[in-house]
Amino acid sequence: MARKSKLPEGHEHLEPYWHPETFPKAKDRPIAHEFDCETQTESMRPFTDLEYADLLHRQALAEAADAAPKIHPLVAQVATMTDADKAALKEALS
Amino acid sequence: MPTTFPVSSATFIDTAYLNAYGARLLGKADNISAAATSIVQIPQTYKHLMVAWKAKGTNVAAASDRIAMRLPSTSNIYVNQDVHGVGATTTAEEGGSATQPDFSGIVGLCAGASGTGANNFSVGQIWFPNYTDAGLTALYQHWLAISGGSWNSSTGAIHAGIYNGQYYTATPGGLASIQFQPYSGTTLANFSWRLYGMG
Numbered sequence: 001m002a003r004k005s006k007l008p009e010g011h012e013h014l015e016p017y018w019h020p021e022t023f024p025k026a027k028d029r030p031i032a033h034e035f036d037c038e039t040q041t042e043s044m045r046p047f048t049d050l051e052y053a054d055l056l057h058r059q060a061l062a063e064a065a066d067a068a069p070k071i072h073p074l075v076a077q078v079a080t081m082t083d084a085d086k087a088a089l090k091e092a093l094s
Numbered sequence: 095m096p097t098t099f100p101v102s103s104a105t106f107i108d109t110a111y112l113n114a115y116g117a118r119l120l121g122k123a124d125n126i127s128a129a130a131t132s133i134v135q136i137p138q139t140y141k142h143l144m145v146a147w148k149a150k151g152t153n154v155a156a157a158s159d160r161i162a163m164r165l166p167s168t169s170n171i172y173v174n175q176d177v178h179g180v181g182a183t184t185t186a187e188e189g190g191s192a193t194q195p196d197f198s199g200i201v202g203l204c205a206g207a208s209g210t211g212a213n214n215f216s217v218g219q220i221w222f223p224n225y226t227d228a229g230l231t232a233l234y235q236h237w238l239a240i241s242g243g244s245w246n247s248s249t250g251a252i253h254a255g256i257y258n259g260q261y262y263t264a265t266p267g268g269l270a271s272i273q274f275q276p277y278s279g280t281t282l283a284n285f286s287w288r289l290y291g292m293g
Binding site for chain 1: 121122123126128132135136137162164166198273275277289
C-alpha cells in the first residue's frame with residue numbers, strides 16, 4: 001500500500017478527507033482550468049490531491065446543510081434578542 | 095499624482111503612469127466549463143485587485159447555486175457574510191469558522207441545472223483592496239463582492255447581493271492565486287473572468 005502523503009500545512013480541516021491513496025487516478029478526477037498570470041498561458045489539468053480533498057469537504061458541508069433542520073428567520077432573530085427585548089416583544093404581542 | 099497627462103511619442107499613455115495609477119489586465123478566460131477555474135502567479139506589485147466575472151450556471155440539481163471562491167495559495171478564508179435577495183426574499187448568511195476555515199467563500203449566485211433559462215446569466219465583481227499591504231507579519235484581510243443576475247426570465251428568478259469575506263495571509267502579499275468553483279454542483283458552465291491590478 002502506498003504511503004499516505006502529508007497534509008499541507010494550513011489545511012488541517014481537511015484531515016478527515018485526506019486519504020490520497022484512495023483518491024481516483026488523475027485521469028478520473030474532475031478537470032480544472034488554470035490561467036498563469038506570469039506566462040499568460042491557459043491549461044486544463046486534473047484536480048490535485050488537495051483540491052480533491054477540498055471537494056469531498058464541500059460535498060460533506062452541502063449534505064450537512066441539507067440535513068440540518070431549517071429554522072425560520074424570525075425564530076433565529078428572537079434567539080439572539082436580549083431579555084429586555086424579548087420582554088418588550090412579549091408585551092407587544094399580548 | 096501628476097497634474098499633466100504624460101504622453102510619449104511611442105504610446106498614447108505613458109507606461110509608468112499606467113503602472114502607477116491605471117488598471118492593468120493581468121489575466122482572462124472566456125466561457126470556461128470545468129470543475130474549477132484558477133488564476134495563479136498573481137503579481138504582488140499592485141495595491142488592489144479586481145475580478146469581473148460572468149457565469150451561465152452549474153450542474154447542481156436545483157434552480158440555483160452559489161459561486162464559491164478559494165484562495166489556495168498561502169491564504170486561508172476564515173469567514174464570509176452576505177446579504178442577498180432572490181425575487182422578493184432577502185436572506186443574510188454567514189459561513190466558515192475561525193477555527194475551521196472552509197476555504198470556500200461565497201461571491202455570488204448563479205443558475206442551477208433546473209433553473210437555467212436561455213440567454214440568462216449572472217455577473218459579479220470581487221475587490222481585494224490593499225491586498226499587498228506590508229508592515230505586519232500576518233494580516234486578516236477582506237474581500238468585497240457584488241453579484242446579480244437571473245437564472246430564467248420568471249418572477250422570483252432574479253437576484254442581487256453583496257458579499258464580504260475575511261481571509262488570512264501568513265505574510266503580506268500572500269494572495270497569489272484565486273480559484274472559482276461551483277459550491278454545490280461539480281461543473282461550472284460558461285464562466286468568464288477578467289483580473290485587473292490597480293494602483
